[in-house]
Amino acid sequence: MFVQQVINGLTVGGVYALIALGYTMVYGILELINFAHGEIYMLGAYLGIIFLGFFTAIGLTSYSLPLALALTFVLSIVFCSAYGFTIEKTAYKPLRNASRLSPLISAIGVSIFLQNYVMLTQGATDKVFPHLFEETGFEMQGMTFTYIQIFIIVVSAVLMMLLNLFITKTRMGKAMRAVAQDKTMASLVGINIDTVISVTFVIGSGLAAVAGLMVAMYYGLVNYSIGYIAGIKAFTAAVLGGIGSIPGAMFGGILLGLVESLSSSYISPEYKDAYAFIILIIILFIKPSGLFGKAHEEKV
């Protein structure tokens, strides 16, 4: 029972972490809470249905399911990244020098726009993710692990490790950290800030696309409003870990998933959504900057 719930928690937590990374990376660089980020996750799920439907129609799915799935993932990532890139250029960049409230309102506007855009084009009712494979798994000492759960946990872990390598080892990753620490100085060493911001949105959106697609495969249903609650949860995870901190978002997401899963099975499932926020309140009460957050430094 316990191990089973831990597996469930890690599955959901991995997804929260992937979305939370997008929030935390953008916040780290622009000090903007990108409220439209949950919508990118939702678009990832819808794009998955559309592309997989297309591949089924042309017969690719029956020819090779892994190939069709891989292509679906790649295309969803590319499209969501393009959405993220465009949103930044059109809704946030023109407001770069405005007061901090303006891009925040713009972000809420983009979120409302995208929800309604998907509702109008895809319908207001739930969409079913194509049922392509049997819900199989294996049993071990009375516990069931489905393959899709294992898949979500492995993919989330691999993506987080890759992101970590990118941030710590590559030239662009180091430039992202430099920009997050001091934008003016970063441009004085020759870093093009606009490029770094675009890369941040592209990576964050790509991760959200993967999260959306995996959740759609896991639950089998999507709706134009799924981005809202997932976004709030992932944002909570990012704050829990310390907004702006990448390891914080990873840890916060997984912690949130575990708390939800364990508390709903051991305490009561009716308040599932409340536990996340109770944990948030307790942690912020003890450490206001979040688990991995740095106390606010005054810039001299």
Added chain:
Amino acid sequence: MLELNNIHTFYGPVEALKGVTLKIDQGEIVCLIGNNGAGKSTTLMTISGILRPGSGSISFTGEDITDVPPHRIVEMGISHVPEGRRIFPRLTVKENLEMGAYTKNTKFKVQNSKFKNQFDKVYELFPVLKERGKQMGGTLSGGEQQMLAISRALMSDPKLLLLDEPSLGLAPLIVTRIFRAIKEINHDGITVLLVEQNAHAALNLSNRGYVLESGKITMHGLGKGLLNDEQVKKAYLGE
């Protein structure tokens, strides 16, 4: 090498530079002295493209750079060490230096010999940076941070180095050390524009000097000449 022609720069409605004209020749050390708020840092920020002049023009090695974005200006060979050093606090010393070489260290040039040389060059200038390589930039002492800031600026192999108050808040011994390094850098063929409150040391080091007062150049001349000027003595040298 660098020419500022009647530069006006505004902070919102406030006119911080009211027609600054100055010229620096290849190989010189030129200093800009003046009181707090005279516009010294603003002048440097305008040269490096962080601030846009409202009017006037800036040219560097014959090219107009008035509207060139900051990252392109670094590529063209101007490196700016801003006031307060602005080390990336949560990057290691080595990573700070790598960021300095950002424009050189493109994907295809990572292993090129010049990039390696640049590291050797700054380690030779300030050996302590090599020992501190893995330490976070924010944990260095003030003097070490200044050494790192200058070294980071040198990593891009600049033709012109802009230095804003390199002696600020440092112990006299370290200041001597930094000024000696500036001289060495200049010997290596890098032109230097130095902004200093420590007018005495700056004028001693420089070939020429400009005096900036409330956004205007009020005097210029040879470093030694300004040192002996009665007005400069009274206003900036405390004599």
